[in-house]
Amino acid sequence: MDTTQPSGILSPAVTAFTGQLEIDEGRTVAHFQWLLQQGCDALVVFGTTSEANSLSVTERTSFLEYAVSNGIDPRKLLPGTGCCSLPDSVVLSKHAIGLGCPGVLMLPPFYYKAVSDEGLFRYFANLIERVGDDRLRIYLYHIPPVSQVGISFELIERLTTEFPGVVIGIKDSSGDWEHTRQLIDRFAPGGFRVFPGNEMHLLPALRAGGKGCISAFANINPALLQEVFQKWQKPEAESLQEEVERQGRVARKYPLIPALKAILAESRKDPEWENMRPPLVALSSARREGLLAELGTGR
């Protein structure tokens, strides 16, 4: 068992922006610290929820350096590094590994659609060769509702066979429990680390042999998710998971990132948390109030 790799509750951490839409480094790092204190086992910086694709490569490397030099342990970070362009993905992956991060989360190149598994295989193979660092560990990022380009079982089979110990896991944000279950059944026995990208599937994934979850929801209630993780083999796990699902269902009625930022703005009493880069926009005040009312003040 590789103890350097994170398990449990991973938060795809949101990025704070200033009013001028630049990364607010201090506020983002304070959020990271809160997430780790609240029980996140690790943080996925630069995921979908982080608005990573709305950032330039330089913004990403420079912010990561800021976070690490301001007290965030790089061993707790799995940066997203997959871009449409291979050179960008290489730069970001090399940089993250060089900083001491245990692995990277990689989107497939997502501009061209209906691409072949052969083309995606070559993309990852080329990346691994160009990074050329034995420390590289890759988590594949399957999120077809957004990227439209997915990671097939055949591709995972081929990548794990050709690059054992390098391609070591996946975040499954298909939102489809049956897909996650099949992934776990097929690949977890070989040591492949499967994380559903949805808190709705946290308990079932742990029971089936998954490693935890990487869920946007962990930005707002990581302690509750950590409690499910700690108690998953106990009877009370069911009712904890039910509360996770209740809150998750409410949040998912709204555009996800604006909803998370509205909740953070409310709980931090800091309206600047609602800044986001276009094409995303903040919730209207009516929708924000509806969301907060539905979630309840008992949070």
Add this chain to the structure above:
Amino acid sequence: MDTTQPSGILSPAVTAFTGQLEIDEGRTVAHFQWLLQQGCDALVVFGTTSEANSLSVTERTSFLEYAVSNGIDPRKLLPGTGCCSLPDSVVLSKHAIGLGCPGVLMLPPFYYKAVSDEGLFRYFANLIERVGDDRLRIYLYHIPPVSQVGISFELIERLTTEFPGVVIGIKDSSGDWEHTRQLIDRFAPGGFRVFPGNEMHLLPALRAGGKGCISAFANINPALLQEVFQKWQKPEAESLQEEVERQGRVARKYPLIPALKAILAESRKDPEWENMRPPLVALSSARREGLLAELGTGR
């Protein structure tokens, strides 16, 4: 009438790569020269066909400088500059305008799906403000089959109203003639420059009030397209357009970029033309032969 803006046959020029998958600058510029000699009125560098999203920002700026300092007139170039990340789009747009290009072709940010027109409007508005150059001219790039994020009529209305003389045209790669026709009917009378992204619609677009076409097909047979453009008001235009459509229908049975590169490799007797960055892959030899046989040797 703004005579600095291109009309007629624009080629979204393909990019040549070396065996190591780096941009082959010399071979690409030689292709640009051939395209201009064969009758292209201008070149869209860094479009979908150019594998632009598979290139880093630095590769794009550095290649553009190479092309201009190696004899390509920047007034003949409309570089694609739209990226998921606003800072990247700003850097590329500033750079292109600074080099003397008459305009830029802008994809909307394409990672997040189902985004609002408000979010897209803010993206373009923010870009125009950040570029801060009176010379900026934007052609919107509507290509929902690939980007999945499109440009609605309402968005065009708002952008052309708020930024008259800046947002001046569109490449419509919907592939849907009815959509192109409606765009022309609604916006061309106000001076908006509409280019279908499909050679199949060249003649109908010219007759309706479009400005020409920006078609991948112009990489392989620009002279034929130019002949349609020159003669569109004459009786022989019909039969010329029919030949365009015949060749276009054959090429479109195959994955577009691999097909174009296979045709270039064959006509230049240079197999290196089939190099492309993953996730794209070259046609199998069987499919390549099928394509070339179907197109006929009479080209």
